[in-house]
Amino acid sequence: MITGEHKDLYFDLAQGVYQAGGAQVTCPESGLPSTLWYSIGGLFSRMGPTAVQAWLTDQGIAAVASTKGLHTVVEYADPASARKMADLLRALCAPGREAAARLEEALATRDVTATVDSIGLDTVRATVVSIEGASVAALAAALDAHRLVGDGAALAQHTGQHQFGKGLQAVLSVTVGSQVKVETVPDCRHAESELVLSLTVKQAEALARRLT
Structure with a gap:
């Protein structure tokens, strides 16, 4: 359990790190939280500690960047610097969160039930459960791609679902x-099939406009 004077700061940093594609936040018994970032993916993707240090300096954040295994570790000099990082992460992730919310609302207006999340700084992921269900057919109709669904029989088969995904990918890419990126996840004993759309923030905004 996280306690002490830096509790709120820890949770704010943890939320920002998660949204920005980071690894985790550590909080020693005494002292400030520090953040761990993957070397590939996330805010500091493919940036060594020297580049990360320069970025922190440019942002006016007093912290030290170092390498730990496959991670870049950022240790903050004081609570103000850690708070500034948390606020900056929130601001950097805001466009993705807003685009995800707009896309989910736009899909709903077309009778498409989907879970839409912001992943990292520039990925919006929309997941529709049950490829053979009404929401997938509604999405195809909203994109004037009824032909991909046909009578719906093919969508009950894994091969048909895969072909539908390829066709939808082509339509969305033009749109x-x-x-x-479009992925079809087959059903299994414990879960229904899924249609997963992975878009950049700009693509998500464009799709939302197309649907409204």
């Missing part, structure tokens, strides 16, 4: 003006 938003750049390549979109």
